[in-house]
Amino acid sequence: MEDLSRDDSINTLRVLVATDCHLGYMEKDEVRRFDSFQAFEEICSIAEEKKVDFLLLGGDLFHENKPSRSALVKAIEILRRYCLNDQPVQFQVVSDQTVNFANIFGHVNYEDPHFNVGLPVFSIHGNHDDPAGVDNLSAIDILSACNLVNYFGKMVLGGSGVGQITLFPILIRKGSTSVALYGLGNIRDERLNRMFQTPHAVQWIRPEAQDGCDVPDWFNILVLHQNRIKTNPKNAINEHFLPRFLDFIVWGHEHECLVDPQEVSGMGFHITQPGSSVATSLIEGEAKPKHVLLLEIKGGQYRPTKIPLKSVRPFEYAEVVLKDEADIDPNDQASVLEHLDKVVRSLIDKASKKAIGRSELKLPLVRIKVDYSGFMTINPQRFGQKYVGKVANPQDILIFSKVTKKHSSTAE
């Protein structure tokens, strides 16, 4: 699909894909309290600017299972400002909406006659905003009750033993394009793993043939929120467990941005991993530039376009092996401090150069992973004091380790 002509627009479904916005993350930090909200607002503004049909979120919209009043109010305000407007919604949901959306209203939000929804949002839950408590409600259920988000992929774990889940897709039609959207909100990896290995424990409902659209014509998307890195196979989901009829997968939970769709060999589908829109751990994977994905689907073809997030706080990461540095004398702690100070300053400098042209200059996050083999550790709080007002995280710039190069998980 090299070119989408204007005539194609009535048949092309345009979806903005993002995940792990972690609204409310660091909301009590003087410097970083608005970061998660600003990134989410930028995502919504991109959706508006690109005139997408809907925004698709892959879980962990909220950082806390019980968001504060402040996080809820800010989330609602952003959604209300971007999602309610007079833009016409140009796709239809043709599946049984009472099955897709587990709230008492039982319909997709833009069909409610009492709201002007112009930008529908669809979201699954993650492990941070998973359903819990007496009514098994997620924080996303609050947004769903407000009619601001279409919450899907909430599974009823029926059956005995490992349990049984059934995935009913949201069936979406826009002109000649038909998309089956499967959602699977976070389930403990170990359990979901066992389910995938238990016959009939995971049931995928395929759309029935409808007028003008046979089963093979549906473009099948899955959104899930699980560990992907296979350091410990029990605690991650193997991509090869997923059914081959799927065409495209949105992988939430992994915070590293690997937004360009990667083909999974032998499976016939591609995976996008948009990564979080706010860094919740200061590891290398989170230091990569953050993006969201514009996904344009026409018939069985799609075009992915990655879009950088500009509001995200700069984050520079470096690793230092003290014993490899020529200017450090193991018997002279001042030389260690001097070296690390140089590294911090160069990272601050690097961040500020990248920020040229941005409207708002944000203090950068700076993290140095220090291999201190053969050296004494340094108190990170004390080290950071002189960077107050220069970096966003003076208290934890340094992290000490004796094994560098070990891969850290970006799953949150």
Added chain:
Amino acid sequence: MEDLSRDDSINTLRVLVATDCHLGYMEKDEVRRFDSFQAFEEICSIAEEKKVDFLLLGGDLFHENKPSRSALVKAIEILRRYCLNDQPVQFQVVSDQTVNFANIFGHVNYEDPHFNVGLPVFSIHGNHDDPAGVDNLSAIDILSACNLVNYFGKMVLGGSGVGQITLFPILIRKGSTSVALYGLGNIRDERLNRMFQTPHAVQWIRPEAQDGCDVPDWFNILVLHQNRIKTNPKNAINEHFLPRFLDFIVWGHEHECLVDPQEVSGMGFHITQPGSSVATSLIEGEAKPKHVLLLEIKGGQYRPTKIPLKSVRPFEYAEVVLKDEADIDPNDQASVLEHLDKVVRSLIDKASKKAIGRSELKLPLVRIKVDYSGFMTINPQRFGQKYVGKVANPQDILIFSKVTKKHSSTAE
């Protein structure tokens, strides 16, 4: 105002007044978990049936400062079902709405073009749902962000010392009737008391003369949420502190239903105290039948009509002085238990007789205050065991005291 003819309807503002709904109260109790929601839903259904212009709430809409996800979702669901509809809103808010409503949208909810609000709700906060935290938000701010409630009466305590507050009324016009609605969300009684006694600390903004409505023509209502009973004058608000230009006062916080407007001698205003819609303490005052008030205002006159709440769980209260009972032998505990059992049975019986004609038969709340002077106490849990399935509160039917007839406060 003996008769409201049909011709008067365009000039008559009709308000349903309720307070202290305490949504989420006892939400983990197997038997009583839905009580607060059912009463609130009944209030909304009365508003719908009576076709009032708006619903006015006097605080403590939520029982908890941080309501559970479940309480929030249920509250939003009820409001969405009753408040969003195609009914025309037939009054205008003519004051500066950005001053009246402290959310980022800054307008009365039915004027938002993206929502179909047919039943506006106006609410102040109480002490249970008071603003707190870094952004000074109340749980009602969440409902306000959703555009389901018009939250007013949130004061900025400016100035030094005791502080200074300014009350800007919501100015409401319906035909020839003009109402100035003042809201004062809960402030600690002691502080508010001091403010009332400090010159200029409480500023009442009077409406300016507008075309066709001079200042004296406004009907002035105040909604507040404070202690009213004057056992300790420091911890309650004296009615005589309120300004004489007020015509009508809605007093929240006191849970006893004293809904019929009482005149305050020498002040020229009447006070209605609707009381809570759910009993949150099992004291005599809460055992009285619960009501809400239909307030019809035309020009400077009003007609109050009390409306009983039918969904409220029956609550029967009695006091027993053991030494006064002829059939009790102080040396025979069995005779005490037998007597109390008789009282419980008679109260259950009384409750079930009152319930005749109600659609749903609810287990009653039963409370006996036992003056045990000269006797041993009984374990209330053990005593209640045989009433499981017969009363709603088997664990705390009995409460022991040595001083009967002491007045208990109904303020919550």
